[in-house]
Amino acid sequence: MSAARPYRYSHAGCAVCALQDSNLSAHEAVRTLVALGSDAQAANEGHASAAPSAPGAGDEIAALLTAGGAAIPADSPRLGGGGGGPRIGRRLLIRGATVIDGTGAPPIGPMDIAVEGARIVEARVVGHPHAPITMPRPAPGDLEIDASDCYVLPGFVDSHVHIGFPQQAKHGPVAPTEYVYKLWLAHGVTSVREVGSVNGLRWTIEQARQAGSGEIAAPHITPYALFPLPEYFHKTPEQARAWVQSVASVGARGVKFLGAQPGTMQAALDEARKLGLRTACHHAQMSVARMNVLDTAGWGLSSMEHWYGLPEALFTDRTVQDYPSDYNYNNEQDRFGEAGRLWLQGAEPGSARWRGVLERLLQLDFTLVPTFVAYEAARDEQRARRLEWHDAYTWPGVWEFFQPNRDAHGSFHFYWTTQHEIAWRRNYQRWMAFVNDYKNLGGRVCVGSDSGFIYNLYGFGLVRELELLQEAGFHPLEAVRAATLKGAQLLGREHEVGSIEVGKRADLVVLDRNPLVNTKALYGTGAVWLNDESRQVERTGGVRYTVVGGAVHDARALLAEVRAIVASEKDRRGAL
Template identity: 60%
Template sequence: MTRILKMAAAILTSLTLTTASLAQSTQIQAGEEGITRLQRVGIAPPAPAPDRQNGEGPFDRLVIRGAIMIDGTGSPPVGPVDIVVEGNRITRIATVGAPDLPIDPRVRPAPGDYEIDATGMYILPGFIDAHTHIGSPGQAAAGAPLDPQYVFNLWLAHGVTTVREVGSLWGLGWTMEHRDRAARGEITAPRIYAYAYFDGSISTPEQARSWVRDVARRGADGIKFRGAAPDVAQAAMEEAAARGLETAYHHDQRTVVRNNVLDSARWGLTSMEHWYGLPEAMFDGQVIQDYSLDYNYMNEQDRFGEAGRLWRQAAPRGSDEWNLLIEELVGLDFTLVPTMTIYEANRDVMRAREAEWHDIYTHPDLWAFLQPDPRMHGSYFFDWTTQHEIDWRENYRIWMSFLDDYKNAGGRIAVGSDSGFIYNLYGFGYIRELELLQEAGFHPLEVIQAATFNGAELLGAEDEIGTIEVGKRADFVIVAENPLRNLRVLYGTGHPRFNWETEENERVGGVVYTIRDGIIWDARELLAEVREMVEAARENED
């Protein structure tokens, strides 16, 4: 189908189903197995990911030799170390010498069935992306559903070994099927935590509790909220906590005046997504955001343009309101998942639109979805002005200061990317989020801690993943350059650097290997497959 026909179909579909309801409509209600409103309007989930064709292992005994280890706890690097993995578990971590000196082979662990020479490389725990979507129906409306393998490859190629799929936009059953296949090592994919999307049609606390019991029975790992009456949301969160389900909430502007972050945290919410609801919890002298009088939430340039002035409406840094909010949220063991990367285009849309990886790795159907179009969620740069970007730069300055203060007070911040929207590409957006945390004031070791251990704690999986420790699952990122010195060496496109010896410009970095549950993937091979997918899709367009 040509691009024109695809876009015509998208317009017709969008007249029937808004993006907000697209997300909700993928959820299968109690007793409605396998039937979604999406299918009724002609948008079906993508084909399942194919069986695993690449990746080696797990092995009876894998030995990774000579690496410099950043263990994810916040401790400084240690190395060289040899790490022994048996099956999918770490069984030994041996310090085998001092930097830049020959290693005595007598102190090294015995040979393995398979070995990786990581001499001089850095090894980190597998990264956890705490806010993801494996594609979305909106993208399908712009072209075709993205192949999940395209998304999985980009994540793994950037060291992401675990994702929290908040909302399961293609349906809870579809997501759990991929979760289970990934856990069995049958597909090339990160570990997946499948969150159901709390349907806005639920109108009573009794319905909410019943719905939560149903998704718990079906095997969901958690629940994503986005707008509900306060008594309904509270009932659902209390029921989720009673059944051991984690919860995430995007406090959007339609409901935040009745239910801000502090309200939800008191009800037992596990984590907040993005940042909406934080400024509102610190309003001083007002109750409602200072909306312009012709504001319309469904005009996304209105929504995001005016959101760029929201942090300035909150009580200032260091005020009683600011400090008391941090103190109470920390006391509630509450997690922030800021996803700064997803909004960064708002402060510099040209930078986001012209990022060097788009030409090589962004699928044409995804690129079509990202272009300004009032029918597509996140595609709202209809007339984005200098003032919009100035507002958002100030917004980031205040937002980042809150994140830094929260972290310094002992609060947990995890790393999420929300990629696939607003010029933010899977994998690449995750690494950009790491850079933004450093900009916010985090030491690079704190950034890595947020990306690994904090994410594991958020998932309740800190005994299994998130750090490099004996007994934990064998999830690793191996990179040839020092990511603490420069996080940009984690990008799949690498980092441009002048070589003073050769007097040539060169590219350095990029993840070398990503290991999940003892399965080893060559990150460069995964990226090569993505390039082939993109090139084939462009040829089909022609």
């Protein structure tokens, strides 16, 4: 059997692919587009020309990656019943649940939650724990869930995701969207912020439309466009403004930055604010010496991703990171290895500089999306590599993408040492202290997993991030709130989702173990426990149902489907 050819990016006007297929390298193809006039707005005005047009605004990175041999994921099948659902009734009733409402309030129950269409219409306390229910209850539904031994939470918001990554196609077909979406849903994720739309903005917007209309089983998707590489595009502030206008016009809800020339980035942030777009930034090392988090937050940036730019804002005895003389940013082990020594180069916790940065960011209503889980393999690579869910749930191409590889982003464990891990553990202590202090002052901290990189798997990564927030000092209720109401605020959708309240969208998670007692109960693999009655070691927990806009997904059935998808791909590869 011959290997299936990966699906190549084929959006109309993708001249990069055409040029690269003409024996140009990916970078040469992009440079050729620049020479032909790479202003995205001008290139999409439709003027007749013999020269190839540039990709549409927001599609530049997808075009660059696919020109280099990458691919975008196969679409999810349209829903037609069967499998993991969903089940949809005119009136859904969840009876007798203990509710964790997402606001930071403690659990309460038993409660009945009534849903009509996509909305919560009643959320009523109907009694007391361990006592017969004698209080009036809502009218029956045509679809009911007995949650008398269950906990119900708002659906989780994963504030930093990528729907697959095109580079995974270097190791066979890229993981299909069905696989990614079902892992998210099986772990209670009902909304995601797609920061970058690296598979193409228009492709991501179409995925968001299909998810929102219920055509596919997927969380609600908020698409952000990725501001293109500064060395290729947007030489002037005017070009940056035009690009932001273009992505807004096709439906982007935000813009993700990796860095840019400061004046250009200021202009783009200003234009995004004027158009009502939210903004996020991964302050990459190639730009952070010119603008750290204090700078970009002051220019109107909505949120920072990961940690980049924060230690630099805390410098008091230097202005740049203490790079070794032989450092090379394109060497991923250099990049991530030295990053593990960065936080200790900044101000001490509790110092005047430390407090000043916290207070300034708080004043600006700035949001931190730390993605602790995305870097955890740096402090214990062996643990991350042997996580128990990899065997059954990790797509083979994703697993191969995780392996050390000088050409793959994040696959940096070329020769990862004990000293690297010790440095990263110390790094985490300082990083976590800052994030916890910011939360304690009232700052917004959200849960983002950045799954699909560095042994960090979709769905499972969000649960691990909840655990790591608790390691940082968050109360379990604070961690849940970061994944629900705070995430909804970051999306600008707190009036719609993020807490269990009458009138809000019915995005809910139902499970049969208390996640405040043991967050591991949220993992698709559940938690290990000793059953003292049977004297047997058993598995317990796991999400039971995920409700998205009133549609009930059986999380266990979804996980079974994911296992089948992974097993089928392993069989296909074995037959090649």
